[in-house]
Amino acid sequence: MNEMSVRGRWIRVAATLICGVLLLGGTLFGVDDDFPFGPFRMYSTAPDPNGDAKDTRVEGTDTQGRTVQINESNSGIRRAEIEGQEKAYVATPSRLSEVAAAYAEHSPGATPLTSVRIVVRWVGIKHARPTGDSRDEVIAEWTRP
Structure with a gap:
């Protein structure tokens, strides 16, 4: 050795x-x-066993008034990217127009969006188990002028 x-x-x-x-x-x-x-x-870290769980989604409204779930397959934008930039979208909701543009680019032939919003669903948790209660909160919204 x-x-x-x-x-x-x-x-x-x-x-x-x-x-x-x-x-x-x-x-x-x-x-x-x-x-x-x-x-x-x-x-x-661990979440509060009695705190609400956060579930973020992005949705839009098309020109026919239908709600459209916006996801990676129809916009090219992953939910994690939206969540990572959440504070910026809340501070400047007009940035959501870029999401509408990405949706139009990735979904040719789809009805155009008139609005895009970030919605947080707060799911009730008690003793680390879902309670079945939930509430939705719109935290940022852009509407086409």
Whole structure:
């Protein structure tokens, strides 16, 4: 067997200490963007067993007054992309016009949309089980001028 040199041991000790400090600092002060040296909140937290569960959807109304569920297959936009930009859509609902344009592009021949909205369904949870109660909340809406 080859023995490790003194210098090699010091390098390994230093690398271990640096990684340890980064992990500790990330655990105490980090955010998701610091992963793997920070917490990945999706896996490090648990929802309130008596809090409402959030289910976000995007829907539009076409020129004939029908409600259309907007999804990846008819718009090219994944729900996660909408949820990730939720605050921006709430702050500037006119951005939802881009969703209507994506729907028109990905659904040729479909009736044009006159409005697009982000709807959050709050599902009641009690003792970590659904209660059967729910309520819808429109958090952002764009209407064609």
